[in-house]
Amino acid sequence: MDKKTELIIDKLHSDRSLTEEEYxxxxxxxxxxxTCRLASLxxxxxxxxxxxxxxxxxxxxxxxxxxxxxxxxxxxxxNKDCERYRLGxxxxxxxxxxxxxxxxxxxxxxxxxxxxxxxxxxxxxxxxIKERFPECAVTLxxxxxxxxxxxxxxxAGADRYLLRxxxxxxxxxxxxxxxxxxxxxxxxxxxxxxEIGYQTGCGFMVGSPGQTVKELAKDLRWIETFKPAMCGIGxxxxxxxxxxxxxxxxxxxxxxxxxxxxxxIQPNILLPATTALAxxxxxxxxxxxxxxxxxxxxxxxxxxxxxxxxLYDNKAYSGTEAAQNVExxxxxxxxxxxxxxxxxxxxKGN
Ligand code: SAH
Numbered sequence: 001m002d003k004k005t006e007l008i009i010d011k012l013h014s015d016r017s018l019t020e021e022e023y024x025x026x027x028x029x030x031x032x033x034x035t036c037r038l039a040s041l042x043x044x045x046x047x048x049x050x051x052x053x054x055x056x057x058x059x060x061x062x063x064x065x066x067x068x069x070x071x072x073x074x075x076x077x078x079n080k081d082c083e084r085y086r087l088g089x090x091x092x093x094x095x096x097x098x099x100x101x102x103x104x105x106x107x108x109x110x111x112x113x114x115x116x117x118x119x120x121x122x123x124x125x126x127x128x129i130k131e132r133f134p135e136c137a138v139t140l141x142x143x144x145x146x147x148x149x150x151x152x153x154x155x156a157g158a159d160r161y162l163l164r165x166x167x168x169x170x171x172x173x174x175x176x177x178x179x180x181x182x183x184x185x186x187x188x189x190x191x192x193x194x195e196i197g198y199q200t201g202c203g204f205m206v207g208s209p210g211q212t213v214k215e216l217a218k219d220l221r222w223i224e225t226f227k228p229a230m231c232g233i234g235x236x237x238x239x240x241x242x243x244x245x246x247x248x249x250x251x252x253x254x255x256x257x258x259x260x261x262x263x264x265i266q267p268n269i270l271l272p273a274t275t276a277l278a279x280x281x282x283x284x285x286x287x288x289x290x291x292x293x294x295x296x297x298x299x300x301x302x303x304x305x306x307x308x309x310x311l312y313d314n315k316a317y318s319g320t321e322a323a324q325n326v327e328x329x330x331x332x333x334x335x336x337x338x339x340x341x342x343x344x345x346x347x348k349g350n
Contacts, residue, residue, distance in 0.1 A: 001033035023217035042260035042292030045267040055345030057106040058099035058300035061309035066112025074239035103342040110141035123156035130157035147192040164203035168222035201230030207250020208236040229347040234276030237312035256291035263292030298323040
C-alpha cells in the first residue's frame with residue numbers, strides 16, 4: 001500500500017466521503033494491505049452499530065415473466081429459452097409460512113416486471129402476509145413502477161423496496177439496457193421510494209460489461225449522496241442466452257473490497273453478501289461478511305421456481321443459499337464469529 005492509498009483510507013474513515021478521483025485511486029491501488037486495512041475498519045464500523053449479528057431475509061422469487069429486456073439478464077423478455085412461471089397468492093403464503101417456521105422475519109418478494117401483479121393483487125398479498133405475520137417485514141423488489149403504485153403498496157404494509165440503480169453513469173446505463181429504460185427513470189423511482197418512506201435499497205453489479213474504475217467511483221459517490229438503507233452489490237455473472245455469454249464474471253475480491261468501502265461510507269447500512277458471491281465462490285458469503293456485509297438472503301422460493309429464476313448461469317440455490325439449510329448457514333456464520341439472528345433487522349438510526 002502506498003502512502004496516498006493509506007491517506008485516502010484514513011480520510012474515508014474519518015469523513016465518510018471521498019472525491020470521485022479518490023475512489024478511483026483506491027480501487028486502482030487495491031492490494032493485500034489496502035484490502036485488509038479497509039476490511040478491518042469496515043468490520044469495526046459495523047460492530048459499533050450491529051455487533052456481530054447477521055440478518056437473514058427469505059427471498060421469494062414470485063415471477064420470471066418480465067416486460068423488460070436488460071441485456072445482461074437471463075429472464076429478459078427476448079430470452080425464448082426461459083420457461084416462465086409465476087406464483088399465486090397461496091403459493092407465496094406457503095413460502096412465508098415455511099420461512100416463518102425456519103426463523104425468517106423478513107420476506108422479500110422479487111420478480112421480473114410482470115403485469116399480472118397489479119397494485120390490487122399485490123396489495124392483497126401484502127395485507128395478508130402482514131395480517132398473518134404481523135412482526136415480519138415485507139420487502140419488495142419488483143422493478144420500476146409509478147409513484148402512485150409504490151404508495152399503494154406502502155400503504156398496504158410493504159416496509160422496504162430494493163431497486164438496484166445498476167450504474168450511476170448515464171452512458172454505461174444506456175449500454176446495458178434498451179433505450180426505453182433510462183437511468184433518469186430508475187433514479188426517479190428510487191427518489192419516489194425514499195420520499196414515500198420505504199427503507200430503500202440501491203445497488204450495482206461489479207464487473208458488468210464495459211464497466212471501468214470510473215463508473216465504480218461514480219457509483220460510490222452517488223451512494224454517498226443517496227443515503228440508501230440497503231445496498232445490494234454482487235459480481236456480474238454471464239448468462240448463456242445473452243449477448244454477454246462469453247464475458248468473464250466480476251471479481252469476488254473486488255466486490256468484497258467495495259463492500260468494505262460502502263460500509264465505511266455509511267456504517268449503519270444494511271449490506272447483503274449476495275447469492276452471486278456464493279455462486280462464484282464456496283466461501284463467497286463468508287468473505288462478504290468478513291469484508292463488512294451483514295445480511296444474507298437465502299432462497300425460499302418453491303424448488304420448481306428456483307431453477308427457472310435464472311438471472312445468470314449456475315445461480316446457486318441448493319446449498320447454504322437455500323432457506324431450508326439455515327442451520328447450515330448458522331453454523332458457517334458461527335465458524336467465522338458471527339451470529340444469525342431472528343428479528344426483522346431494520347436499519348438502525350436512520
Ligand atoms: N426486476 C427487478 C428485480 C430482479 S433482478 C428489478 O429490476 O429490480 C435483480 C438484480 O439481479 C438486478 O438488479 C441485477 O443487478 C441483478 N442481475 C441481473 N442479471 C445479472 C447477471 N447476469 N449477473 C449478476 N447479477 C445480475
